Amino acid sequence: MSSPEQWTHPEPDAAPAATAAKPTAEQVIAGLRATDEGGADLVQLLTPEGERVSHPDFDIDITAEELRGLYRDMVLIRRVDREANALQRKGQLGIWVPLLGQEAAQIGAGRAMRETDMAFPSYREHGIAWTRGIKPTDLLGIFRGTDMGSWDPVEKRFHPYTIVIGNQVLNAAGYAMGQKFDGKVGDDEGEATMCFFGDGATSQGDVHEGFVWAAVYDAPLVFFCQNNQWAISEPTERQSRLPLYQRARGYGFPGIRVDGNDVLATLAVTKWALDECRHGNGPILIEAFTYRMDAHTTSDDPSRYRLSDELEMWKLKDPIERVKVYLVRQQWADSEFFEGVEAEADALGEELREFCTNMPDPPAERIFSNVYAEGNPNLEAQRDEFLDYVSGFAGGEH
Amino acid sequence: MSSPEQWTHPEPDAAPAATAAKPTAEQVIAGLRATDEGGADLVQLLTPEGERVSHPDFDIDITAEELRGLYRDMVLIRRVDREANALQRKGQLGIWVPLLGQEAAQIGAGRAMRETDMAFPSYREHGIAWTRGIKPTDLLGIFRGTDMGSWDPVEKRFHPYTIVIGNQVLNAAGYAMGQKFDGKVGDDEGEATMCFFGDGATSQGDVHEGFVWAAVYDAPLVFFCQNNQWAISEPTERQSRLPLYQRARGYGFPGIRVDGNDVLATLAVTKWALDECRHGNGPILIEAFTYRMDAHTTSDDPSRYRLSDELEMWKLKDPIERVKVYLVRQQWADSEFFEGVEAEADALGEELREFCTNMPDPPAERIFSNVYAEGNPNLEAQRDEFLDYVSGFAGGEH
Amino acid sequence: MAAPTMDRSAAAAPASPVQTLTISKALNLGLRAAMEANPKVIMMGEDIGKLGGVFRITDGLQKDFGEQRVLDTPLAESGIIGTAVGLAIRGYRPVCEIQFDGFIFPGFDQIVSQVAKLHYRTQGKIKMPIVIRVPFGGGIGAVEHHSESPESYFAHTAGLKVVSCSNPSDAYWMIQQAIDCDDPVLFFEPKRRYYEKGEVDTTAQPGKLFESRVLRPGTDATLVAYGPMVRTSLDAANAAAEDGTSLEVIDLRTLSPLDLAPVFESVRRTGRLVVVSEAPSESSIASEIAAKVQQECFYSLQAPVLRVTGFDTPYPPSKLEEEFLPDLDRVLHAVDRSLAW
């Protein structure tokens, strides 16, 4: 097959992009303000400096153990992300979609879910996958081209990655309607659904229709929009005049903006939203205000469209660092703990590399399998003819 | 061809719908409240009783002559509507889409436009068509099946009727972007676009995308939603939790609810909105709160899904009566005027009947014409073969 | 079939097992039987509740099964299909009504990208037992977008199954079989034939869903049609018989997968084939049939496969549909050309 590199570097002969994009001073200012400031409505419980702050509506009691768990989740999933990114660079994956910078948004949201809840991801939700008990190795096939995700979506209550922007929002609305029709909504034992999408996705008709459906059917659905400030090369300003959480206003359900780099705030807000949904008060929109620290995918070159200053600024808001500072300051974790997590991360990285480089290519007949649940004689004939042809070929014929 | 009647009466053998739909008492109350009350934000300048009231933000100086003109417009277009409806009953049209009850919404909006403005209708906008100088007879072909509208949309600045719900909203957004790109926006001489759609349409993805585009490109576009309380058999509650004008909140542009049975208020609000757009402050959403007094189309049987009480209530809010009362009370019009308008209506009805019954069927080659602007040799061959076949047939062959 | 295979005759059959019904009534009874047999079967669409659908195919179902099983949805086709996907994942078997053929396109993306692919994407872990009902075709004097024949788009889409019924018995049984099927089925209903009548035996399934059927045996040439054109083809065969020409008529019933074995068999005998369809011909199901038959019956064909179809134009204003739609004369003209080759 054509090598993944071709995909990664669309123009093999081209010189590297000359310089970083150079917007006007005005644009810089606008750009920096837009991505940096979450605004007055931003829900935050742990500042970038690791200070615990309180919030009138959303607060959370967290134990040392729980917070250590969240820290560990974030470190491990970041390591998975960096390893996979490196595996792509080595030609072991065709492409990778980095989550770097969005660990708190995903771990916070994911850990707010119960096992009985259901999740519909987009394609960058490696952190959510982790919280649903999906092995990181189960993600690799998608990006290596051996499968389209190998977990069981029903068992894990984690839908396949959806690549067509917005599609999964309607699918999630339908699922949540089903939860309600099944009588699983109305008390604390209720079920709920979460749906993940990006800032760019909010422009798609399907996302709107998902809002309409969920509102009209009172579906137990939490819309979780990770506003990472960019849709590939387009800043959020190209999708909306208003902060995205305010979109909910027009539909008659709550919209909340949370600091998506604050795992505590994200956990608190998402838990609340899920609880509202289980009790029958859905849907709810959460905008997690965060930042895509890496390229859109390994095929992307962000230097063409954004300034490194922006990145530098967001580094100060790192989702993991602030938790570490807080854990240390509270004396909730010692260096042994941190080293232990590092060691776990190393082992996980090793496992990932090992697994990836040994992944077998799928057999050719896989092309034809599972197109239909109940078969298709014409396709079976096509398959048989092809396999005959291939085996004739192998036998040295032709 | 199959007779239009077949279309009109889907089930020839079926007994007439047994009884009117019988909702619960609760539903009745809810239903009546929902369709009757415009709420506190409703902009009104002329009450159903014909009292002129003032409004802090939207008011209008109207001369006697202008108001007589609006009255005349409404009476004439209602006559057109009733005649066409009758023509359908006589089998002269395959179907008709009545505007009965929406005269004020359409005449108010239409008369607010300037010649240089552009309009994108849905399929019920006979009143808007009238204000754009389209002859009512030009509408008939659509419903008789001889053409798809015979006016020149560019010359009249009135787009063809759009039947696929929501499509025209994006088309209008694009046109309005073009007005802006052409430098025609920014001062009192600016151009603007109006787009018409129904309450049901607000659920469609295209309408949302039209909102997104217009907002992001500051397009000079007035979204004019005629909330006639029903999308065929579905009440507005099936589309939204909130009053529809509030949908605009989530996009960052104004949304206003106007009494769509009040031609003065509709004129005032629409003029204001268009002016905002010409000056570069678009887009704006107007919800005209009105009522579909007749069936959805001549094929529809509203007794299956709504109560006659509702209709009775809305009769008290008739858009034409209140203007008549006001004209009389102000002594702006005398019986000579009213009789004159009646006579004009009679003549128009006569013309319509005459025209309709004499409409020639289009020639068979029309099937093939104007599929492409620059032709298609394969299609031309197909046409020639067919015409040969037909003429051979005519010659008694076969 | 994975769905519970209850004995439906007991639950759903009216007094006499054999009745004369219209296609529309047969569909209505078939839907009712499917809802009675399996509580997971739900209906979704615009105006299908109180109104019973603009064609009344779902008449009475909301009254009897409630608003949670017969959903008057918001007005958006992507929403209908997209939420049906989620409901299917949750274990429901949604039956979506698209009000008219021309309004399926806002839902096209969800059909092509999700409905058709989820089973493949998940290697069978997610099934998509969704039926999308589409009243299709022209001949009813309607305005634009209400008379289209979009079935070829779906036949071209791997992962979907596409069927069309042509008579009340098939309408009654095929809709139930489609609902039982664990694959997504596009179900095309010949709207101009909704009020044609025929006998329906509600006690015995007359055959399988994905099978074509020879409706009338013949020896001189073969006609293949589906949906509304089956009637036209049978009429043509009747007329031809009066002239001494014996036409075999095959009702395709399944458009994807195509079941062409009976067609091959027939063409090997007759040597001539005319495919009849309302849809424009370019890159269509009719093209596929011609492509397959010329390959399978290369030495048997005494004339090329001919197609009698709608023209490659948008559907015209309805005063022209009589010319646009294949009729008895155009079919016979093609037969004549084939016989004269």
Place this chain on the structure above:
Amino acid sequence: MAAPTMDRSAAAAPASPVQTLTISKALNLGLRAAMEANPKVIMMGEDIGKLGGVFRITDGLQKDFGEQRVLDTPLAESGIIGTAVGLAIRGYRPVCEIQFDGFIFPGFDQIVSQVAKLHYRTQGKIKMPIVIRVPFGGGIGAVEHHSESPESYFAHTAGLKVVSCSNPSDAYWMIQQAIDCDDPVLFFEPKRRYYEKGEVDTTAQPGKLFESRVLRPGTDATLVAYGPMVRTSLDAANAAAEDGTSLEVIDLRTLSPLDLAPVFESVRRTGRLVVVSEAPSESSIASEIAAKVQQECFYSLQAPVLRVTGFDTPYPPSKLEEEFLPDLDRVLHAVDRSLAW
């Protein structure tokens, strides 16, 4: 062609009239030339501005023509196409980029219901000079939805024109001709061939847009292909020549309307035809070609028309695309079967 027909060579031609360019660069220069020639030509799409598109086809255009002529649009394909319709009515000539083949479906409704029909609906009073550029096909090791070949959906849609280029010269000229065309054109770009090079003479249009072209004459059998499969077919013809088999290769270039005259002429000489396409075969353009050729060349065919295509499955995970996509060996295998018929 109604658009101003300026002399573009002066405005856009680089120093030497004949240059060696990649397809991607040729497209970029072609778009630039069209923008220079006519101020009403605008570009719309996702990431086409600063980024220059994910394939850099619009590289540098926003910088030179401004944000009002090269629009980074909101992320919604129905929005892109739907607003392009309005802009076209306003007098613009929009060129829309769909980022990848699989993402055209959210825009399908606007294409089928408005773009394809407005000219017909208004009896020619509204023109739709819109180009929809679609990088299409597989072979690049991508994830799902990034390797599809949806062209048959559009070929089946009356009112649209559909073309595909296979080499840099055609890329440079066909994109300009498509933009000049007053009909809507779906322009399919063979993304796996973007970086193949060839000579482009920027001073002389080599031919018309809606014409097929014999790329290599031959006598034993005819190969017909388009887009990415043209290279594959030429390679196959080269390999066959070494074995003493002479294959004629025709580049379709126009997929709708099909220009099959050169194919008929060829088949009348060779008696054998193999159609090569990446798209699934069922109800496809390849089916249409087979259907037409069996009719027009009934007495000339010495073997049935054979099709070598992608299989009737969703596009598989990319590790399997080498097997999924027709390659030289599969083409030659079909040629062998045809010759042995």
